[in-house]
Amino acid sequence: MSKSFKTGILCALAFAAATVPSIAADAQPSFVGDKVFTVCTDATFPPMEFFESAGNAEPVGFDIDLAKALATHWGVESRIVVSEFTGLLPGLDAGRCDAVISGIPLTPERVASYPGIPYFSTAVVVFAAEKSDLAIADAAELSGKTVAVQAGTSYLARLEKINEALAKDGRPAIQIQTYPKQTDVIQQVLVGRADAAVSQDTELAYRNLQKPGQFKTIYAFPDTSDFAVFVKRIDGDEAAVSAAVAALVKEGTLAEVAKKWGTSVDSLVPGVSQ
Template sequence: MPSRSLPASDRILRHILALALFALAIAVPGARAQAEDLPGFVHDGQLTLCTNPTLPPMTFVDGSDTDALAGMDIDLARRLAAYWHVTLVPQTMDFEGLFPSLSAQRCGMVISGVLRQAGRLRNYDAVPYLDSGVVVVARVGTPKLREMADLSGQTVAVQSGTSYAAQIERENDRLRAAGRPPILLQQYPTEDQVVQQVLIGRVHAFVSQDVELYYRQKQLGGKVTIILAPDYPDFHQFAVYIRKNAHDDALLQKAIDTLTRQGEIAAMAKQWGISGDHQSVFTEGKAPSRFDVATFFGALFSAAFLKGAALTLVIAVLSHLTAIVISIPMAMKLNGRDSIIKRLLGFYVAIFRGAPTLLQLLFIWNALPQFFPIFREGWFTPFLATWLSLSINESAYQVEINRAALRAVDPGQVLAADALGMTTAQTYRHVIFPQALRIALPPTINEFISLLKTTSLASVISLQELLAVTQIQVARTFQFTEYYAAALVYYLAMVFFFLFLQKRIERRFVWADRNKASADAA
């Protein structure tokens, strides 16, 4: 309606608005200039960060509160947010989820101890902020190496999603060309698990960055030593990653340059103990005991574990309830006459039973926003995404249970209800469902117990459920056994509770068992 003249009230409003804007421009010229200089990934007063907090001292959880992020990377992100006068909104997730989340515009930048590497620069812009170096670490007493080729035939662990694997593959190409056995590679989702493989002697060595080793000195004191510090040009610098955009890249570079010039970055590095001699061997520190009871009980009763367990329980119960509610009409339709809807439902069940749950979670979290931008907005939390994907996934399994249970009810029951004048709804409610429930209950509880444990997959999309909490705590403390045991106690307690509940509900089905029914009546 551009040709139509505005009503008087609108015209007045526009004048007032223009005046107000003019006044604002005069009053705070700095703010206006600032707004023009903001990178595109900063908007709505927020700087969003994706990070995987399992790599101390760069990014980790310092303490038992899983929301309390700490480290050099976190400080840098906070400083950048302050530099642009916005609020930092961090989001934690698995390492493999970082770049997909950046692409999906879930966050404006990734700072997570990620190295600046040529391969990644094809898809992203990266601004380096800290020098580093690669180290190969083994148990103390392992002989030093002269070059990477000396690892020929040995097993080496790295964190999956990192570029160490590709680097080792390049070494292996050279080894194979020379007719020597390759380096055997094992990849683990978190850095602490990588280190653990060396500690328990499963692998010969692990590959990581020197900065992490500095931090782990206390935890690993006297247990590991650097056996090689290879000089890879691609592994020299940690960088902030953003989506490709020359303008944003320049603005970020300017910000980092400013902070570097002011000595702020060096101060951060010093604060987190990132300095010193690459070749240093850790000597001091007390070795932790085999199982520290105090740590175990501390973890068991910690707020973080309680919160994680509650989240696991809530997401499992919610998802399964949703699945049951949507799968009942689905089962009725699938048991009914052939129709288009029935075929579509058959397709739905096949798809969601066929695809791995992990893939479905990653798809909903990382791929869906590419198709529907609404899913990258703040309301679509990891909790909602997990609820959505687990409900859909579970409904595909639950529908088969429901179908079998509904089919198992004698058709004579419907005939009898019909002959008594009951409506279809009354027949389902009072005759079919109560009988189908008895048949469906045991496999449904079975499904639920399975689902309760499937929730642990949601850590890949940054849901802080029980296993995610456990891994973050392990990364912080390196006390595997104690934290794993605490998690186990929670899982078992929840499962046993539901098995108990099943027994209680089954007592109501005495009508199906002649002997028990007799005993009950007597």
């Protein structure tokens, strides 16, 4: 996320807080009128959302706890709907859920269609197997390498943009492999079908915490982005969700969630207190 775009998002939220004083921290969005908060997520992205084992009926993770905390804040039940990543925002459009919370970064393209309420700052990284001798100082040095990414993510757009620059310089393109699930991406690196892969710093930190010595970060993109709660563009809903996220940060609930899943409390986005 560019610095100007990120600044613009936060300024817009601050403006909403100033111009809609009637939205209090306990205001309810329209979609919880049925007393259920339904969230779509892709449970293949630890520690944000994942299944601890194949037999688990429900996913766990930072975002799952966030969804449940929001539901508790509004005094309603939570319901989690699991979908592949490419089906998340279409599922929101189709009414299968009230919000999408799935470790999805804010981007100008997404915000053009869906209001996004930031809650966690993160960085995109390139990683390889620990045993790999691949080392790069710039993403363009992935030229000619095979890199795995999850389909429908902003990672793919990043690599395609790098390939455009490589083509202009007459250099070999990055060989991009796309997979429906992040767990599939991880597997390609482990078995050696991909030289590297792209993910968030949160996932790599968690995986290295669970199984040390499997992966190493070989490059971190200089820009940061914010994971966001995406909702439909309905009057009052964005402000109500923003107020609720701000309240969860202020009362310490999200700090407890961050510590539980091994992520940085300093990465929490305070939201807008209204």
